[in-house]
Amino acid sequence: MTVSVDHFATVAELARALGPDTRVLAGGTLVMRDVNYGQAGAARLAYTTDPALTEIRAEAGRIVLGAGVTMAAVSARPELSFLAPVARQIGGPAVRSMATVGGNLFAPHPYGDFATALLARDGVAEMADGAARPLADLLARRAARPGFVRAVSLARPQTGEFRFRKVSRVKPKGVSVMSMAAWLPGAAGRITGARVAYGAMAEPPVRVAPVERALEGAALAAAAIARATAAATEGLNPPDDALASGWYRRETAPVHLRRLLEERAG
Ligand SMILES: Cc1cc2nc3c(=O)[nH]c(=O)nc-3n(C[C@H](O)[C@H](O)[C@H](O)COP(=O)(O)OP(=O)(O)OC[C@H]3O[C@@H](n4cnc5c(N)ncnc54)[C@H](O)[C@@H]3O)c2cc1C
Structure with missing residues (x-):
C-alpha cells in the first residue's frame, strides 16, 4: 500500500488533519517499522516541526515536556536528572536520538518504559485541543487514538522520592520483561500519595492501586514492603509474549518490586 507523508507547520494544523486514515509520525522508530512491514494501518502519516513540541519548561513545581x-x-537535561535513568534504558543511542515522549505513550506492549515512569509521576497529557487528560485515562483509551498529545506535564519530585527499575533479558538495551516506577513522597518518613506503575505487566502500562494502598501512610520499612510485595500482582493478568510468559512475570514481579522499594532512593 502506498503511504503518503504530509508535513504540517503547527500542532493545530496537524491535529485538524488527523482522522481514521491518518497516523501521527513522531520519531518514527515504531511507525516506520510498521510502514516497512506493510502494517502502517493508515494511508497517510502526518508530522509537524512545530518548535513548541520540543520545548522543556519548568513552571510552578511542574515540568512540561513537549511530546x-x-x-x-x-x-x-540537568533538570530532568530524575528521568535520565529511564530515558537511558530505552533502546540504544540511535533509537534514543529519535524516540519521543509522545511516541512512548502510544508504543504498544512490551514498550512504554517512559510512559510507565510518567504514569507514576501523575503525568497529565496536554492534548492539541487544549484538554488535559490524566495519563492513566489516556493510556487506557489509547487504542482508539484519542488525538494528538502536545505535551506531558508532571510534578517535579523531591530528591529521593522517585525510583525506576527495568527488567530485561539483554543488557544494556533490551526490551522490558517488565518495568516498575514508584513515586514515594515522604519516603524518608511516612509515605503520603504513593504512586506505583508497571510497564509490560499489562497492556497498556498501569497504576498498581493495591501496592499503593499497602504503602500509603507507612514508613518505607520491612513491614510495608512485605505488604506491598504480597499485593504486587493483585488484579493483574500479565501477558505472554516472546520475552516472557505471563506466569513468569507474575512469579518474578514481587521480587523486583521488593528490590525497587529497598533500593537507595535516587
Ligand atoms: C530497536 C528498538 C528498541 C526499542 N527499545 C525500547 C525500550 O527499551 N523501551 C521502550 O519503551 N520502547 C522501546 N522502543 C520503542 C520506541 O522506540 C519508543 O517507545 C519510542 O519512544 C517511540 O517514539 P517515536 O517517537 O519513535 O514514536 P513513533 O514510532 O513515531 O510513533 C509511535 C506511535 O505513537 C503515535 N504518536 C507519536 N507521537 C504522538 C503524539 N504526540 N500524539 C499522538 N500520537 C502519537 C504514533 O502515531 C504511533 O502510533 C524500541 C524500538 C526499537 C526499534
Whole structure:
C-alpha cells in the first residue's frame, strides 16, 4: 500500500488533519517499522516541526515536556536528572536520538518504559485541543487514538522520592520483561500519595492501586514492603509474549518490586 507523508507547520494544523486514515509520525522508530512491514494501518502519516513540541519548561513545581522531546534530550537535561535513568534504558543511542515522549505513550506492549515512569509521576497529557487528560485515562483509551498529545506535564519530585527499575533479558538495551516506577513522597518518613506503575505487566502500562494502598501512610520499612510485595500482582493478568510468559512475570514481579522499594532512593 502506498503511504503518503504530509508535513504540517503547527500542532493545530496537524491535529485538524488527523482522522481514521491518518497516523501521527513522531520519531518514527515504531511507525516506520510498521510502514516497512506493510502494517502502517493508515494511508497517510502526518508530522509537524512545530518548535513548541520540543520545548522543556519548568513552571510552578511542574515540568512540561513537549511530546517531541527525545529520550536523548531527556538524558542531557540537568533538570530532568530524575528521568535520565529511564530515558537511558530505552533502546540504544540511535533509537534514543529519535524516540519521543509522545511516541512512548502510544508504543504498544512490551514498550512504554517512559510512559510507565510518567504514569507514576501523575503525568497529565496536554492534548492539541487544549484538554488535559490524566495519563492513566489516556493510556487506557489509547487504542482508539484519542488525538494528538502536545505535551506531558508532571510534578517535579523531591530528591529521593522517585525510583525506576527495568527488567530485561539483554543488557544494556533490551526490551522490558517488565518495568516498575514508584513515586514515594515522604519516603524518608511516612509515605503520603504513593504512586506505583508497571510497564509490560499489562497492556497498556498501569497504576498498581493495591501496592499503593499497602504503602500509603507507612514508613518505607520491612513491614510495608512485605505488604506491598504480597499485593504486587493483585488484579493483574500479565501477558505472554516472546520475552516472557505471563506466569513468569507474575512469579518474578514481587521480587523486583521488593528490590525497587529497598533500593537507595535516587
Ligand atoms: C530497536 C528498538 C528498541 C526499542 N527499545 C525500547 C525500550 O527499551 N523501551 C521502550 O519503551 N520502547 C522501546 N522502543 C520503542 C520506541 O522506540 C519508543 O517507545 C519510542 O519512544 C517511540 O517514539 P517515536 O517517537 O519513535 O514514536 P513513533 O514510532 O513515531 O510513533 C509511535 C506511535 O505513537 C503515535 N504518536 C507519536 N507521537 C504522538 C503524539 N504526540 N500524539 C499522538 N500520537 C502519537 C504514533 O502515531 C504511533 O502510533 C524500541 C524500538 C526499537 C526499534
